[in-house]
Each structure stands twice: as C-alpha cells, then as structure tokens.
Amino acid sequence: MKTSLSIDSVRDTAARLRQANNDFARKYPAEIGRRQPVHTVYGGAHLFKSDSAQRLGALARRSLDQFAPDFLVFAKAIGLPGTVDLPDSVEDAEDLNQRLEDNPEDVRRENKPAWLAHTIYRRVSDKLRREPVEDFRIDFEDGYGNRPDAEEDRHAVAAATEVSEGTRNKTLSPFIGIRIKPFTEELRERSFRTLDMFVSTLLDKTGGQLPENFVVTLPKITIPEQVSALVEFFESLERETQLAPGSLKMEMMIETTQSIINDRGEINLPLLLAAARGRCVAAHFGTYDYTASCNITAAYQHMMHPACDFAKHMMQVSLAGTGVWLSDGATNTMPVAPHRFVEGGPPLNLEQIEENRAVVHRAWKLHYNHIQHSLENAFYQGWDLHPAQLPTRYAAVYAFFLESLDAASARLKNFVEKAAKATLVGDVFDDAATGQGLLNYFLRAINCGALTEEEAVKLSGLRIAELHSGSFVKILNSRQSQ
DSSP: OOOSSOHHHHHHHHHHHHHHHHHHHHHOOOOOOOOOOSEEEEEEGGGOOTTHHHHHHHHHHHHHHHHOOSHHHHHHHHTOTTGGGSOSSGGGOHHHHHHHHHOHHHHHHHOHHHHHHHHHHHHHHHHHHHOSOSEEEEESSTTTOOOOHHHHHHHHHHHHHHHHHHHHHTOSOSEEEEEOOOOSTTTHHHHHHHHHHHHHHHHHHHTSOOOTTEEEEEOSOOSHHHHHHHHHHHHHHHHHHTOOTTOOOEEEEEOSHHHHBOTTSOBOHHHHHHHTTTOEEEEEEOHHHHHHHTTOOGGGOSTTOHHHHHHHHHHHHHHTTTTOEEEOOOOOSOOOOSOOOOTTSOOOOHHHHHHHHHHHHHHHHHHHHHHHHHHHTTOOOEEEOSGGGHHHHHHHHHHHHHHTHHHHHHHHHHHHHTTTOOEEETTEEEOHHHHHHHHHHHHHHHHHTSSOHHHHHHHHOOOHHHHHHOOHHHHHHHHHHO
C-alpha cells in the first residue's frame, strides 16, 4: 500500500512525542498498590510517648466497651445500613448472636445487616488491640501552640528520644512523622530549628536511621517557595547527617485558598507539587483553616461544606495519577461524655448515664457520616483527634468496603477471567481502565483490615502473588501468557 510520508519525515515528530509521553508517565505514575494509612492521629508534641499508639488503643477500647458493649448497640449508634430492623442489643437476640458465632456465612445469606454489624464490630475490636493507630503526627503546630523557644527545644529533643525508643521497642505506628510550624516570616526560623533538633537527635539516638514511613508535614502553605525551602532544608540536613539523598519526605497541608488558586489565577497545586521535587508523598486537607480562609463562620465550618468539596475536588483533579495520597480533615465534635465519675464522689444517676451515651453516640454518628462522605469522594484517609474516634474510623472504613464486596468481587473475577475483554456484569460495564481500580479496592481493603488476604483471594479469584503485584496489567499479561 502506498503512503505519502516517508519514515524520515516523521522521525523528529515521533521523537518529540516519545519524549512528551515519557515525561507524562514520570509525572503521573498512578497508584502502585502501596499501603496508604486510613487516618492520621494528630497529638501535641509535648504529650508524645513511645507507646502513645498503645495508650490510644486502650482508651478507644474502653470507650467502645462503655458505650457500645455489643455489636448491635454499636451498629445502631452509627447507623449501619439495615440495623433499624435488628434487635436493640445482644440481650434481646441471644439466638442470632450464637448463630453469628457458629455459622456467620449462613447468617450472611439470610440476614446481611446482622452479619455486617457483627463482622465490623469484631474486626474493629481486633484492630484496636492489634494496630489501633496507623499513622501518628507529632504536632508542633495547632495541637502544640506557640511556646518559649527553650520549651520547644526541650520538647523537640524529648519527642525525638521517644521516637527512637519506640523504634527500638517496635511500639510506633506503621506511619509516623512530625508537623512543624508554617514557613511564615514570623515562624519559619522556629520551624527550621525544631526540625533540625528533632531529626538530628533522632538520628543520633538511632545510629542514623529514620523510622519507616517517616514524613514531615508542612502546614498553611500559600506559595511554592515555602515547599522549595523545606526541600532545600532537607538537602542540607541529609548532607550534614549523612542521610542518603532523598530520605526525608514531606506532605503538604492544603488549608488556604491561595494553595488552591494563586495570585495570578493559576491552579497552585501542581506548582506546589513541582516545588517538592519528588519528595511529596501526601496532601492533607485542613477543613477548619480552609473554611476560615473563605470567611465561613464557625457555626458552618464542617467537613461536608460545599467549599470543602470544591477544594478537595481541585486536589483530586490536580494530583490524580501522581501517586500523591490525599487525606481529608477531621471531625471536631469529640465523642466525650459530659458527665464523669469522680473518685470518692457519688455515682452517676440514670439520667446522666443516658445523656453520656446519647452524646457519645451522636458524635460517633457524625464522625461515621463524615468518613463515609470522604470515602465516597475517594479520600481514603482522614484525621482523627481523639481516641474515642478510632472505633468509628475503622467501622466506617470497613463498612465502605464490605457493603460493596459482593459486587466488586463479581466484577473483578469476571473481568480477569475474560483477560481484558470488556465484560458486562449486571448493569455495570467494565473496561480495561476499571481493572486497576477494582484491584486497588481489594488492596485497600486488605491493607486496612477490612478483608484478610485469604478472603480476598477466595472472593476475587486472584492468587496471593497476583494481589501482591499490585498491577492489573501484570496480572493480565501473566494470565494471557498461560
């Protein structure tokens, strides 16, 4: 067949396109199946101890035992789907509880709301014992305040010492880091000093080793130069301490209007990411600072405000495919009982006990709804500020994955079996791009504890090695070659 153009005539065009495509692929590597924590617990640096995660877990279990002593009470408190028709407590459903213990799969087929409530409660209880905190941020900013320099110096050294002890004793959360003060003219020198003292002390006490998944959080970013300054400071620290280049990682806090759109009317987020020069692993949304910067009054500053949804969608559009994790903010209504028993004082009366329960349940329900909203909008991580929020954090995440498990299992299994041919399961049409999304669903469910690997293998039709690969393309290529 005759063609009008010679190969030589398009060689330069092809070379330029190849370069552009390769540049694009470097900027947008997409998700690669790394574990992302489902939350970050923020705590003041002055309070941090090497076993803070375990202490928070104990407090979370105490709250769950006190205000939701069984799976039915907890399910109704947070409003799990279908729980309206379930008994109020295990005392009213001894036979159902026994059947769930003996034959959960039978109950799942007959009464999915009961199975879901029971499964979530057990997995939340197990999580609070096994790994109550996934990510902890030692806070030198809002959760710490402005203190005399000598006091912050002491706390920087003390917190680093506790981290080194936690590293040695294996009591740290799987992800950990510090939040420094913002790089404003008033606070940048203090921020540099705290970071320097913390990292230098930590490396001195650990023999030059950072904890796994260590990150530095930079708050209230407004301009790319603030991100660049942190990267340059990292480079200096690495040289002085003999850390390998690139060891120090950062995450950006998106909590000002200027971090979304700059003074020239440009979307600022890609510029902030470029300024990080490959060191940014996450972007966290700051609900209350952002809404305040929009002049929204305190009564209406909450996670589901439309202004927050706009900012978070801008984060998604700007950072999708870059491999940068997105995290939502915090619910600031704490599940704290208003009446407390005082040692030596009179016991709480029935009215006070009921009020305590109602207040905690109301705060749990709000927290659960906020997390569900985040998850539905593909923000798989958020902040927690109080140990009593941990039960609802994990309950919301587990419910999100378990509720859609059957549909996701059918779609992924059918899709893999067809080896990249588009399939129709029910009324949902899948194309090849959906495959990685379905695989990521299972990887996230495993990583957070909603599913075990054995359950994922059974339901998805994949092998353990295929799940661990994290790549849908690799799975299909392997299957097709066989």
